Amino acid sequence: MEGILPQEPIAADKMIIISAILFQQSDSINLSELLFLFETTFCFIKELSIKNNNILILDFINQWLKLARYNITSIDILKKFSLKHIVTFYELIEEKAANSVIQNIDDKFKISLTQQMKDSINNIMDYYDLEDQQLIPAKTFVLALKRFIYRFLLVDSNIDNLNLNVFFLDFTLDLWPNYIEKELIEKLFPTCLLVSHVYDCYNFIVNEIEKATNERQNNKNFELPRPRKIFIKKFKKIID
Template sequence: LQPSNSFISELLLIFEIILCFIKELAINNNEILIEDFIRQWSKLSRYNMMLTDICEEFSEFSLKHIIELYELIEQQDADLFNNTIIDDKFKIPLEEQMKKSINDCIDYYNQSESKISAKVFALALKRFIYRFLSIDSNIENLNLNKYFLDFTLNLWPNYIKEELVEKLFPTCLLVSHAYSCYIFINEEIEKIKEKQNKEKKLKFKL
């Protein structure tokens, strides 16, 4: 499946509706096929044409896959966001102490179980930015841990240890720092990649 940008956005909306239906109807049988679930209410929706496409694309998946599929679609959609859709009030620069606090809790080399993987941290930030900062809101002065320690928001992958996040997540960050934090971590990841590539090349020459 290689959907267009508009298709991704519409697909994301449909999955949000499905999630709402599951919650409101208190659906307990997660073995129901997404296709069968959709067909129960597709005639009532203005998205009939698109629902047909979804039934075809996800015919093998059941409701137990819905969160994973939603996050996969959201990941593609989040990759499309750019500076123009994020208000400047959410791009407050990080202070040096904040950068230190971030680096103290992050593992850039995926070698430590006592720290949060940099890639996982960046993914959680991307999800947060997409879900909360791409709309106009007045949350810039709230502490960022209000959201990142609320595991019902599913910002973190399922395999991340909640107690690790609770222990290490920086308390000095506000929502207004989220975008700068995301940029900072990704820049650090790229720096380390470049350093590792240079080291590999030197070893190869030797």
């Protein structure tokens, strides 16, 4: 979609408001229906070769789709944003929908991780939001896992014995946010994980993030692990 219609990020403060509104109104919004509406909108954008990303999302829907039965106007915040933000909105809605259903996948995708697998994950993960360019941000990894589960594993499939990197290194699947360097994922993504481990992998990383957060909150004197690159620079100064 972004190759057809240029997209722009939504400001962080507005993202917080949008997420709060979307999550608060979850009981009154049919998320699967809303996702279908956005997917239909994507099809129209592609078929009509829409280039003007400044058209308001609701104006475009009303003009081309005429789908009055979709109660999208209940999300008031959507009225203020244009097509250049439509992918971000779709991903927010998808994430909310995924939160409520990913636990429903088949048990064959819930095989427990071995200790070696857990160690492999921990070795490449940034749990402390250090923005260390040599590690994969844990929250970003969780998001990619969530997208994969929601998009591929809610229907019966026989991919449980495939290596997980078959999918996570295929960047055409758009599992990773755009700000993540592809080279970093290719270099660090664990080769030992199968699709059958994906659910336990998701829960393991979520729990580790929670532990890291609690550790910082409970210990005022807690010092975050410093990025490797800082140590490398200091080491170079010493030997020079």
